[in-house]
Amino acid sequence: MKKIFAALALSLLPLPLVAAAPPSPVERMRDEALAGDKVAWDIVEDLTTEVGPRLAGTEAEARARQWAVKRLKALGFHNVHIEDATMATWVRGAETAEIVAPFPQRLVLTALGGSGATAADGLTADVVGFDSIDALRAAPADAVRGKIVFVGHAMQPNQDGSGYGYYGAVRRSAPAVGAQKGAVAVVIRSLGTDYHRNPHTGLTTWGGVTPIPAAALSIPDAENLQRMLKRAQRVTMHLTLTPRFLGDTPTGNVVADVPGTDPAAGMILVGGHLDSWDLGTGAIDDASGVAIVTAAAKRILDGPRPRRTIRVIWFGDEETGGAGSRAYFAAHRQDNVVFVGESDFGADRVWKFVPGFAEANKPLADRVAAALFPLGINLGRGEVEAGADLGAWVRAGAAGADLAQDGTRYFDYHHTPDDTLDKVDPARLRQNVAAWLAMLRLVADAPEPIAKLPPRPERRP
Amino acid sequence: MKKIFAALALSLLPLPLVAAAPPSPVERMRDEALAGDKVAWDIVEDLTTEVGPRLAGTEAEARARQWAVKRLKALGFHNVHIEDATMATWVRGAETAEIVAPFPQRLVLTALGGSGATAADGLTADVVGFDSIDALRAAPADAVRGKIVFVGHAMQPNQDGSGYGYYGAVRRSAPAVGAQKGAVAVVIRSLGTDYHRNPHTGLTTWGGVTPIPAAALSIPDAENLQRMLKRAQRVTMHLTLTPRFLGDTPTGNVVADVPGTDPAAGMILVGGHLDSWDLGTGAIDDASGVAIVTAAAKRILDGPRPRRTIRVIWFGDEETGGAGSRAYFAAHRQDNVVFVGESDFGADRVWKFVPGFAEANKPLADRVAAALFPLGINLGRGEVEAGADLGAWVRAGAAGADLAQDGTRYFDYHHTPDDTLDKVDPARLRQNVAAWLAMLRLVADAPEPIAKLPPRPERRP
Numbered sequence: 001m002k003k004i005f006a007a008l009a010l011s012l013l014p015l016p017l018v019a020a021a022p023p024s025p026v027e028r029m030r031d032e033a034l035a036g037d038k039v040a041w042d043i044v045e046d047l048t049t050e051v052g053p054r055l056a057g058t059e060a061e062a063r064a065r066q067w068a069v070k071r072l073k074a075l076g077f078h079n080v081h082i083e084d085a086t087m088a089t090w091v092r093g094a095e096t097a098e099i100v101a102p103f104p105q106r107l108v109l110t111a112l113g114g115s116g117a118t119a120a121d122g123l124t125a126d127v128v129g130f131d132s133i134d135a136l137r138a139a140p141a142d143a144v145r146g147k148i149v150f151v152g153h154a155m156q157p158n159q160d161g162s163g164y165g166y167y168g169a170v171r172r173s174a175p176a177v178g179a180q181k182g183a184v185a186v187v188i189r190s191l192g193t194d195y196h197r198n199p200h201t202g203l204t205t206w207g208g209v210t211p212i213p214a215a216a217l218s219i220p221d222a223e224n225l226q227r228m229l230k231r232a233q234r235v236t237m238h239l240t241l242t243p244r245f246l247g248d249t250p251t252g253n254v255v256a257d258v259p260g261t262d263p264a265a266g267m268i269l270v271g272g273h274l275d276s277w278d279l280g281t282g283a284i285d286d287a288s289g290v291a292i293v294t295a296a297a298k299r300i301l302d303g304p305r306p307r308r309t310i311r312v313i314w315f316g317d318e319e320t321g322g323a324g325s326r327a328y329f330a331a332h333r334q335d336n337v338v339f340v341g342e343s344d345f346g347a348d349r350v351w352k353f354v355p356g357f358a359e360a361n362k363p364l365a366d367r368v369a370a371a372l373f374p375l376g377i378n379l380g381r382g383e384v385e386a387g388a389d390l391g392a393w394v395r396a397g398a399a400g401a402d403l404a405q406d407g408t409r410y411f412d413y414h415h416t417p418d419d420t421l422d423k424v425d426p427a428r429l430r431q432n433v434a435a436w437l438a439m440l441r442l443v444a445d446a447p448e449p450i451a452k453l454p455p456r457p458e459r460r461p
Numbered sequence: 462m463k464k465i466f467a468a469l470a471l472s473l474l475p476l477p478l479v480a481a482a483p484p485s486p487v488e489r490m491r492d493e494a495l496a497g498d499k500v501a502w503d504i505v506e507d508l509t510t511e512v513g514p515r516l517a518g519t520e521a522e523a524r525a526r527q528w529a530v531k532r533l534k535a536l537g538f539h540n541v542h543i544e545d546a547t548m549a550t551w552v553r554g555a556e557t558a559e560i561v562a563p564f565p566q567r568l569v570l571t572a573l574g575g576s577g578a579t580a581a582d583g584l585t586a587d588v589v590g591f592d593s594i595d596a597l598r599a600a601p602a603d604a605v606r607g608k609i610v611f612v613g614h615a616m617q618p619n620q621d622g623s624g625y626g627y628y629g630a631v632r633r634s635a636p637a638v639g640a641q642k643g644a645v646a647v648v649i650r651s652l653g654t655d656y657h658r659n660p661h662t663g664l665t666t667w668g669g670v671t672p673i674p675a676a677a678l679s680i681p682d683a684e685n686l687q688r689m690l691k692r693a694q695r696v697t698m699h700l701t702l703t704p705r706f707l708g709d710t711p712t713g714n715v716v717a718d719v720p721g722t723d724p725a726a727g728m729i730l731v732g733g734h735l736d737s738w739d740l741g742t743g744a745i746d747d748a749s750g751v752a753i754v755t756a757a758a759k760r761i762l763d764g765p766r767p768r769r770t771i772r773v774i775w776f777g778d779e780e781t782g783g784a785g786s787r788a789y790f791a792a793h794r795q796d797n798v799v800f801v802g803e804s805d806f807g808a809d810r811v812w813k814f815v816p817g818f819a820e821a822n823k824p825l826a827d828r829v830a831a832a833l834f835p836l837g838i839n840l841g842r843g844e845v846e847a848g849a850d851l852g853a854w855v856r857a858g859a860a861g862a863d864l865a866q867d868g869t870r871y872f873d874y875h876h877t878p879d880d881t882l883d884k885v886d887p888a889r890l891r892q893n894v895a896a897w898l899a900m901l902r903l904v905a906d907a908p909e910p911i912a913k914l915p916p917r918p919e920r921r922p
């Protein structure tokens with residue numbers, strides 16, 4: 001997998017057009033990053049090897065913060081520090097499931113974040129299956145009470161990752177819906193697009209309902225269970241899940257600056273998240289994201305000093321509730337933040353640039369787009385999201401942009417044990433760094449003011 | 462995955478050549494199987510759903526035998542029965558590993574068949590790494606004593622599955638080599654070619670050495686451990702493996718016949734194995750194999766009665782020692798077996814026909830080759846193996862043939878939790894049935910005698 005993009009990456013270098021102008025400084029920096037960046041790869045390799053999984057609120061996330069401070073200082077960033085926060089922490093326990101009758105066999109599953117627990121020796125109940133969360137919502141409580149609810153869905157891979165919003169409701173909400181109808185547990189088909197026996201975890205939310213055991217079957221196991229439900233009147237499962245809520249524990253954000261020359265011009269925030277789910281080593285989610293924005297900022301740090309300060313933030317607790325980004329926004333909302341961008345959709349190539357500037361800044365957006373086209377990046381339209389960690393700033397009126405990554409294979413690995421270093425392609429990672437560098441250089445140095453936009457409300461999925 | 466072969470399968474149907482002869486009965490039967498066989502798919506789907514994993518010597522394998530008798534009787538085979546055998550049985554227990562220092566994180570592994578056990582609370586020791594079994598063999602005992610030995614290798618995917626023999630020594634022999642040098646445990650890089658966190662189990666052999674704990678890391682975990690060993694003087698692992706030897710328990714073979722018209726012409730044995738490793742549902746290893754030969758034999762059962770009896774055998778205990786095939790050979794060695802063939806290399810397409818006939822039967826081999834060419838099957842040369850279950854008959858002098866399946870992706874799934882129904886492509890499965898049907902029809906009905914060959918010794922890998 002690692003080499004198949006190398007030829008494409010080379011082909012993205014500007015062709016020697018007849019009578020072409022010499023490359024601008026930004027173009028030259030961009031192409032150097034594309035050809036030779038090593039900073040991003042080293043962050044991903046070293047963080048996944050030396051820390052590995054780093055579930056928010058645990059000592060592993062704390063070790064990751066110390067690791068991040070050391071690395072960001074070694075890279076020469078200014079003002080490197082941790083900003084502490086507190087979060088309600090959940091940790092995984094035992095997790096096993098077996099079909100007891102009529103087709104005894106083990107099924108592979110994993111608890112969803114926030115799942116309640118069974119007794120230590122598990123529970124046994126009949127399974128009732130639904131093809132969608134809508135079918136579960138429509139079911140009478142009598143059909144569900146005392147049962148283990150299974151919910152399937154039809155998520156398919158898509159380049160833009162669409163489907164996670166709609167089908168994601170199965171993970172986020174089906175357990176609470178089942179609990180309200182009296183289910184003893186809810187198991188879902190993993191929110192994913194692979195065919196490996198690595199279930200996908202992720203947060204489920206209860207909205208005040210008392211948590212019940214909630215887990216995701218790997219997709220091969222979900223399809224096996226569906227076949228059983230089709231051919232038997234009654235399918236009985238024994239389920240053991242023993243996660244625990246630990247109460248409040250520390251989390252935090254790691255901050256590092258590239259100082260600008262003109263504080264009055266406002267600052268730029270870029271980031272990703274340092275925490276990861278506990279099953280994999282968090283290589284694509286989101287060591288790659290923090291590595292990409294950090295490597296781009298490092299190249300600016302090593303070049304001419306930018307007009308605007310660029311702040312790099314490695315957020316804590318993105319996966320299990322967002323305590324890190326909430327704490328940062330609360331502490332800094334008076335800062336003059338004029339532009340934000342987040343990288344948190346894996347390590348595949350950037351294919352689309354979605355600018356979110358005020359109309360007055362269209363010339364700046366056009367300059368960024370022109371610098372990105374040679375990397376194979378199209379100009380897109382739409383509402384900028386800036387991810388879970390920096391979205392609050394966009395909603396509050398900061399300009400921003402999304403550098404959309406190809407998500408076709410993202411949900412093969414997302415939140416699974418399979419989120420490991422080997423899934424990251426070095427050449428695609430460099431293309432990300434080149435794109436972020438070009439965008440940050442142009443925005444940080446823009447001579448014109450960067451205008452605010454009207455605030456907008458949060459859209460809840 | 463399931464649909465990508467459909468177009469190819471259709472393209473394998475004979476082209477309407479100008480002035481072509483009408484298809485022979487064998488060609489017509491072959492093309493009907495290619496276009497429409499359902500028997501093989503149903504066996505794979507039903508066995509993996511209704512029985513699932515069926516480790517040799519366990520009650521799951523016993524359930525599988527009952528399932529097989531019922532299915533083979535329902536298909537109309539004659540003389541369906543179980544031939545009992547006894548085996549020494551090993552079952553998996555807990556299996557976990559964590560790096561304790563300097564980079565604490567969990568690693569994913571699975572015990573090798575025949576592994577010894579740690580204490581219930583595991584053992585802790587430093588890891589010493591070797592890039593090959595040869596490097597381990599060359600190491601002084603002082604470098605190994607009291608350590609957990611890690612052994613890597615360089616297995617790559619190949620169409621013919623070569624590499625399993627050579628690199629397979631890491632799994633079969635490295636634990637015994639480590640034990641002899643005083644290692645407290647041996648963990649290997651899984652014998653496999655995937656990049657998923659599903660470790661590959663498989664039998665390890667001790668040759669009289671007292672078993673020690675022996676396990677295989679998933680390939681991403683093996684590479685992570687290798688990175689740790691490169692960057693730290695000392696890497697300490699905590700390892701827990703609690704498998705057990707159960708002593709002697711029952712296994713057995715399930716036998717079913719298509720009776721021939723001429724007992725004096727000798728009989729044909731075809732088979733695969735019913736048992737599977739315990740991690741997956743044994744879809745490609747070897748539900749597909751027994752399904753392919755059974756579906757081919759079923760089409761002969763439903764057509765003109767063959768000259769020679771075709772016996773289909775679903776062997777027990779192929780994976781963990783071969784008690785089933787040994788028992789069958791011992792009980793039947795006086796039978797007049799003139800031809801054998803085994804399907805035990807997954808569910809991908811047949812790409813090569815390797816005939817193993819006496820020189821006098823070259824015309825028969827040529828007729829079979831001619832019937833297989835339109836399925837995209839080349840004529841190969843070499844020693845026929847006929848697999849672990851029927852190889853003894855070839856070595857004893859029976860004619861035989863290998864219908865070699867494409868093994869490029871076989872070692873992505875082999876002996877892992879990922880050996881599940883979704884890995885089987887229905888169109889490729891049908892191509893296998895068509896090939897076996899054509900071969901069996903021609904060999905069973907051959908008017909000439911099928912000659913014996915000189916016996917040859919077993920080659921030990």
